[in-house]
Amino acid sequence: MSHDKDANSDHDHGGLGKYLAVGAALAVLTAISFAAGSSQTIMSTPQLGWTIMIAVSCAKAMLVMLVFMHLIWEANWKYVLTVPASIMSLFLMLMLVPDIGLRTRNYSEERLLRAADGPDSQSPLEQVAVDDDDAQVDPMKHD
Amino acid sequence: MAEHDSGHDDHGHIQLEYQPALPINNGKVILWLFLSTEIMFFAGLIGTYIVLRFGAPGGTWPGPHDVHVVEFLGAFNTFVLICSSLSIVLAMEAARSNKPSLAKGWFTLTFGLACVFLGIKAYEYKSKFDHGIYPQKPHSLIYDKADIYYVADVRTQLNAQVTKWQTEEAELATAPNTKTQLEEEQQTANTRLDVLKGTSARSEEEDGELLQLKERLADIKVELRDLASKTKSLEAGSADRKVRLPTAERILNDFVTWTELTAAKTDDWPKRQAAMEILAYQIYPLHRDAHAVHEYLRWEKKDRDAETVSLAAERAELKATFPSIDEAIDAVDTSNTSEDGAPLPPPANLSPDELVAFERVLAINARMDQITGREDALEDFFAVEYNDADHSFMHTGHDGHAGKWHGLNDNHDWLKLPMKIPSGNMWASTYFLLTGFHALHVVVGLIVFACIMPLKLDSSRANMIENTGLYWHFVDLVWIFLFPLLYLF
Numbered sequence: 001m002s003h004d005k006d007a008n009s010d011h012d013h014g015g016l017g018k019y020l021a022v023g024a025a026l027a028v029l030t031a032i033s034f035a036a037g038s039s040q041t042i043m044s045t046p047q048l049g050w051t052i053m054i055a056v057s058c059a060k061a062m063l064v065m066l067v068f069m070h071l072i073w074e075a076n077w078k079y080v081l082t083v084p085a086s087i088m089s090l091f092l093m094l095m096l097v098p099d100i101g102l103r104t105r106n107y108s109e110e111r112l113l114r115a116a117d118g119p120d121s122q123s124p125l126e127q128v129a130v131d132d133d134d135a136q137v138d139p140m141k142h143d
Numbered sequence: 144m145a146e147h148d149s150g151h152d153d154h155g156h157i158q159l160e161y162q163p164a165l166p167i168n169n170g171k172v173i174l175w176l177f178l179s180t181e182i183m184f185f186a187g188l189i190g191t192y193i194v195l196r197f198g199a200p201g202g203t204w205p206g207p208h209d210v211h212v213v214e215f216l217g218a219f220n221t222f223v224l225i226c227s228s229l230s231i232v233l234a235m236e237a238a239r240s241n242k243p244s245l246a247k248g249w250f251t252l253t254f255g256l257a258c259v260f261l262g263i264k265a266y267e268y269k270s271k272f273d274h275g276i277y278p279q280k281p282h283s284l285i286y287d288k289a290d291i292y293y294v295a296d297v298r299t300q301l302n303a304q305v306t307k308w309q310t311e312e313a314e315l316a317t318a319p320n321t322k323t324q325l326e327e328e329q330q331t332a333n334t335r336l337d338v339l340k341g342t343s344a345r346s347e348e349e350d351g352e353l354l355q356l357k358e359r360l361a362d363i364k365v366e367l368r369d370l371a372s373k374t375k376s377l378e379a380g381s382a383d384r385k386v387r388l389p390t391a392e393r394i395l396n397d398f399v400t401w402t403e404l405t406a407a408k409t410d411d412w413p414k415r416q417a418a419m420e421i422l423a424y425q426i427y428p429l430h431r432d433a434h435a436v437h438e439y440l441r442w443e444k445k446d447r448d449a450e451t452v453s454l455a456a457e458r459a460e461l462k463a464t465f466p467s468i469d470e471a472i473d474a475v476d477t478s479n480t481s482e483d484g485a486p487l488p489p490p491a492n493l494s495p496d497e498l499v500a501f502e503r504v505l506a507i508n509a510r511m512d513q514i515t516g517r518e519d520a521l522e523d524f525f526a527v528e529y530n531d532a533d534h535s536f537m538h539t540g541h542d543g544h545a546g547k548w549h550g551l552n553d554n555h556d557w558l559k560l561p562m563k564i565p566s567g568n569m570w571a572s573t574y575f576l577l578t579g580f581h582a583l584h585v586v587v588g589l590i591v592f593a594c595i596m597p598l599k600l601d602s603s604r605a606n607m608i609e610n611t612g613l614y615w616h617f618v619d620l621v622w623i624f625l626f627p628l629l630y631l632f
Contacts, residue, residue: 019229037627053627060623064616064623074167075165077165092191093187104198104200
């Protein structure tokens with residue numbers, strides 16, 4: 001990459017068409033993640049929905065960084081400034097996993113109940129067998 | 144490194160060209176350095192959020208609809224930011240091709256889109272604040288679970304509200320009296336003042352009295368004015384209070400007191416928990432609780448029916464054994480309905496055994512009233528129908544309009560009762576932290592835009608716009624991750 005080329009490089013890239021295409025792609029990708037997130041079918045397996053949405057977000061982020069932020073046309077210094085920062089932030093997240101992320105994994109039932117509960121997770125229902133003979137009683141009705 | 148491949152006469156040496164700096168302008172270097180610290184900052188925040196969200200116990204993390212998050216607004220805001228990213232890049236292109244007015248147009252559009260983003264954000268924040276979703280006490284109404292502390296706080300809040308309204312109503316009732324008293328005092332004082340003024344030769348005491356009277360009259364004037372304005376504001380709220388007070392009192396009796404009694408009476412902890420879960424659901428229903436709460440209501444209904452039967456049997460037996468207590472009980476019943484506040488002394492003509500039976504029957508009657516009240520309240524306030532298909536309670540209001548059960552808090556917007564939202568406090572903290580920091584970056588962007596907009600955006604400013612654009616794209620980049628994480632996960 002020559003000095004001359006660098007000085008003129010601003011005129012070598014970009015272009016209205018490219019920007020508009022990327023903008024349209026970003027809008028479509030947003031619609032995709034919105035559709036995935038709102039879809040009952042996909043979100044019934046949340047892991048699938050999460051994967052789709054994060055993949056879409058990464059794609060959008062790459063588009064923005066490479067085209068809008070011109071990284072695709074920049075010299076190698078771009079790696080020095082972006083890669084270490086990204087790796088360190090990934091480390092930060094990974095370091096939080098054992099103590100924070102997995103903190104409730106080995107909780108006893110009592111401790112979970114004291115942490116936060118809902119009928120979903122720690123239902124008293126599970127503790128008491130419900131008499132099925134009365135299953136048809138409407139709780140609201142009274143004589 | 145330059146031109147080494149074009150020079151073939153370099154005797155195999157690579158000719159390195161010394162560069163004193165990166166091949167970009169200094170502003171861009173500094174901005175990229177800043178952005179790399181920003182990457183760490185936001186990646187840290189987002190990473191922490193992810194870890195907390197997936198580390199929340201047992202899938203308790205609130206869904207978007209549990210905390211009044213509207214996915215569409217988030218999607219729209221994403222679109223707004225994408226458009227603004229596009230427009231600022233077009234502004235830079237226009238400036239680079241030396242078209243200042245076109246550049247200014249795109250730049251102004253960017254500014255406008257950023258304002259739209261912030262406006263929607265403000266609307267979203269407000270709708271959360273209106274529902275008592277705050278990151279921190281004392282405004283936050285969020286409880287992680289329905290326990291005795293939760294029930295106690297519901298009672299405290301409701302009691303405070305009821306007491307306040309009752310006091311206000313009482314003040315309104317006594318206001319005319321107070322006014323008459325003050326006016327009478329004013330009149331007496333005026334008469335006395337006239338007498339004193341008419342006296343040509345006043346003693347020293349009389350002079351003192353005159354001064355005191357004048358002061359008192361001025362005070363009375365102020366008091367009367369205050370009273371008038373206070374009465375006016377009390378009257379304005381009176382119509383609302385008259386509707387709300389009975390509702391609030393009913394909720395206090397048939398929901399809160401009922402729950403307290405049920406929770407206190409039973410040693411069976413699932414039932415105790417169930418009673419509190421029902422209350423929490425009635426106040427702020429979470430869709431995922433609907434099915435369980437339906438079961439709890441079945442338990443309660445069974446218990447209520449069993450209790451009614453056994454109480455009725457006991458009462459019939461007591462009345463059969465002690466026929467003479469009937470008359471005394473009727474007397475109590477009629478005096479109760481005539482709203483005689485003081486309790487009646489027990490009838491003197493009863494033997495000790497009869498007296499015990501008499502008191503037991505009274506207690507039974509009171510309990511039966513409570514049960515009927517509870518059943519009526521469930522009927523009036525709460526769901527009358529349970530929809531098995533989607534595990535939700537259907538609410539039939541007084542106008543017969545059927546809709547989803549939205550909870551006491553939503554059906555009565557003046558009620559601000561504590562809500563049970565598992566992991567809700569953690570949710571609120573992370574939501575407001577992430578969106579708050581992002582919104583702060585948008586605000587900073589707006590300030591920068593406002594500084595640049597008045598300038599002539601020709602090719603000499605292209606680098607400035609590019610650097611501003613880099614910052615703005617980063618703000619967009621952060622939102623690209625925040626949107627699915629906060630709105631869709």
